[in-house]
Amino acid sequence: MKVYNDCIPCFARQGAEAALAYAPDDSLLQQEVMRTVLRIAAEADYQKSPPEIAVEYFRAIIKLTGEADPYAEAKRASNEAVMKLLPQLRKEVAESDRPLETAVRMAIAGNIIDFGTPHGQKDNGLLDVIEHAVQSDMCLDAFAVFERRIEDAGLILYLGDNCGEAVLDRLLIEQLPAEKVVYVVRGKPILNDITPVEVPQVGIDQICRVVDNGHDAPGVVIGECSTEFRELFDGADMIISKGQGNFETLQDCGREIFFLMKVKCDVVAEETGLPLGSIFFQHSEACG
Amino acid sequence: MKVYNDCIPCFARQGAEAALAYAPDDSLLQQEVMRTVLRIAAEADYQKSPPEIAVEYFRAIIKLTGEADPYAEAKRASNEAVMKLLPQLRKEVAESDRPLETAVRMAIAGNIIDFGTPHGQKDNGLLDVIEHAVQSDMCLDAFAVFERRIEDAGLILYLGDNCGEAVLDRLLIEQLPAEKVVYVVRGKPILNDITPVEVPQVGIDQICRVVDNGHDAPGVVIGECSTEFRELFDGADMIISKGQGNFETLQDCGREIFFLMKVKCDVVAEETGLPLGSIFFQHSEACG
Numbered sequence: 001m002k003v004y005n006d007c008i009p010c011f012a013r014q015g016a017e018a019a020l021a022y023a024p025d026d027s028l029l030q031q032e033v034m035r036t037v038l039r040i041a042a043e044a045d046y047q048k049s050p051p052e053i054a055v056e057y058f059r060a061i062i063k064l065t066g067e068a069d070p071y072a073e074a075k076r077a078s079n080e081a082v083m084k085l086l087p088q089l090r091k092e093v094a095e096s097d098r099p100l101e102t103a104v105r106m107a108i109a110g111n112i113i114d115f116g117t118p119h120g121q122k123d124n125g126l127l128d129v130i131e132h133a134v135q136s137d138m139c140l141d142a143f144a145v146f147e148r149r150i151e152d153a154g155l156i157l158y159l160g161d162n163c164g165e166a167v168l169d170r171l172l173i174e175q176l177p178a179e180k181v182v183y184v185v186r187g188k189p190i191l192n193d194i195t196p197v198e199v200p201q202v203g204i205d206q207i208c209r210v211v212d213n214g215h216d217a218p219g220v221v222i223g224e225c226s227t228e229f230r231e232l233f234d235g236a237d238m239i240i241s242k243g244q245g246n247f248e249t250l251q252d253c254g255r256e257i258f259f260l261m262k263v264k265c266d267v268v269a270e271e272t273g274l275p276l277g278s279i280f281f282q283h284s285e286a287c288g
Numbered sequence: 289m290k291v292y293n294d295c296i297p298c299f300a301r302q303g304a305e306a307a308l309a310y311a312p313d314d315s316l317l318q319q320e321v322m323r324t325v326l327r328i329a330a331e332a333d334y335q336k337s338p339p340e341i342a343v344e345y346f347r348a349i350i351k352l353t354g355e356a357d358p359y360a361e362a363k364r365a366s367n368e369a370v371m372k373l374l375p376q377l378r379k380e381v382a383e384s385d386r387p388l389e390t391a392v393r394m395a396i397a398g399n400i401i402d403f404g405t406p407h408g409q410k411d412n413g414l415l416d417v418i419e420h421a422v423q424s425d426m427c428l429d430a431f432a433v434f435e436r437r438i439e440d441a442g443l444i445l446y447l448g449d450n451c452g453e454a455v456l457d458r459l460l461i462e463q464l465p466a467e468k469v470v471y472v473v474r475g476k477p478i479l480n481d482i483t484p485v486e487v488p489q490v491g492i493d494q495i496c497r498v499v500d501n502g503h504d505a506p507g508v509v510i511g512e513c514s515t516e517f518r519e520l521f522d523g524a525d526m527i528i529s530k531g532q533g534n535f536e537t538l539q540d541c542g543r544e545i546f547f548l549m550k551v552k553c554d555v556v557a558e559e560t561g562l563p564l565g566s567i568f569f570q571h572s573e574a575c576g
Binding site (some may be wrong): 006008009011012013015016019027030031035036038041042043046191255258 | 292294296297299300301303304307319320322323324326327329330331334345
């Protein structure tokens with residue numbers, strides 16, 4: 001997905017939030033962070049996807065402030081908070097009439113935990129969000145294909161997104177043949193996205209193989225990822241992708257992908273044709 | 289008032305809105321408008337007031353798009369809509385126990401009509417806003433001084449702000465010794481601010497002298513204004529200033545000014561210590 005015009009002021013909003021996060025005690029450095037983001041957003045290639053532009057300014061912010069991961073503690077706390085809910089949610093899945101569908105809904109609900117979008121939120125009220133997602137209308141046209149692919153696949157690539165949310169990814173992976181799953185995290189810290197550091201906090205490495213994609217975009221910019229990741233991506237029989245950033249970067253990649261996410265900004269609402277806040281389960285068929 | 293860090297993403301938001309207004313049918317030109325605003329906002333002097341920076345990018349937008357006044361029709365419609373309310377509001381003022389105070393409250397309420405701020409609005413629901421302002425709590429500590437200054441003044445300078453709102457300025461001027469009032473408008477089109485073109489639409493020129501300040505900022509940047517205006521400003525016995533833009537540019541000018549406005553953004557809420565949406569009547573004493 002290329003940049004919509006509405007994404008452009010959103011870069012500045014993200015820059016202002018980053019300024020506070022990366023330079024919390026230095027108002028002048030905050031201004032420099034914002035100037036840097038505005039400069040990069042002004043000159044960016046708007047044919048790229050928003051996460052490809054975001055990675056440019058986040059790298060510049062890290063260089064400018066010397067702060068690599070201001071969200072480390074928030075990520076840990078978010079994982080811890082959702083881990084506390086895991087037993088209760090696991091029971092709900094087990095007792096459900098359709099455990100796989102319930103786990104999918106919960107995994108999508110978890111995508112609300114997002115520090116990068118205007119309508120994302122921290123994990124307050126997460127249980128409400130999850131219960132709402134479990135009850136919500138959701139287009140399940142592709143669900144039969146989803147189940148069939150799981151059955152047939154030799155390798156299932158599961159592209160993770162945020163911390164906190166990752167606990168609910170674990171819950172869904174528990175409903176899959178986990179031995180066939182490779183869970184993918186970001187190569188370096190970016191916003192509250194999960195990286196190798198946070199994997200043990202949610203224990204996904206205890207139930208399936210985990211790799212990082214070797215890159216630091218809040219999405220999956222295939223051409224920039226590690227060879228290992230690209231080989232997995234090309235060779236996977238099934239790809240499950242979590243979150244808007246992955247959707248924005250992979251939507252047009254030509255691969256069959258199951259996109260699971262909450263619609264968290266007006267631009268993606270327009271792109272998907274769904275209202276803000278919708279839970280989104282889409283089977284993007286292979287093309288090209 | 290200098291730029292707060294929170295103003296910076298707001299420049300980008302205003303740029304995005306300007307892109308739609310100044311280049312409604314040309315998506316690529318819209319992008320150029322936004323790039324231009326981002327570049328100017330990135331390099332701006334944050335010791336200046338926000339309207340001083342805004343005027344830089346609005347001039348660049350006008351040059352880029354060749355469109356001088358995209359709000360001309362909206363301004364006319366706004367004036368017309370509020371003119372229809374004038375007889376009814378005039379009657380309410382006349383029948384009020386405290387006509388001057390009621391007219392002040394209505395003039396402040398009119399300041400909600402603003403295309404430049406995130407929490408401004410077009411003139412929908414204006415009657416409700418006015419009635420609310422007439423009933424609202426408002427700090428009137430300075431009201432006795434305000435009345436005394438009106439009585440004593442030889443020259444009252446009334447600094448206007450937006451179209452639509454100007455009709456309610458007229459209502460207030462009708463409660464003043466109008467022969468002593470000079471009403472000041474912007475020198476050139478900027479957002480929905482009133483300029484000489486719109487003055488006849490509200491008939492202020494029929495009740496008092498009107499001048500333009502010779503400048504195109506959405507505020508009053510004294511040093512950039514015409515000699516005529518500066519002489520009036522220096523010689524006035526009393527200054528009434530409407531709206532946030534005038535407040536942001538004149539707050540620290542050292543003159544005694546009565547500021548009348550609605551608090552329409554978080555930054556001005558912080559600066560004034562009042563909640564968003566408050567009606568603000570402040571006597572800024574001469575200093576320096």
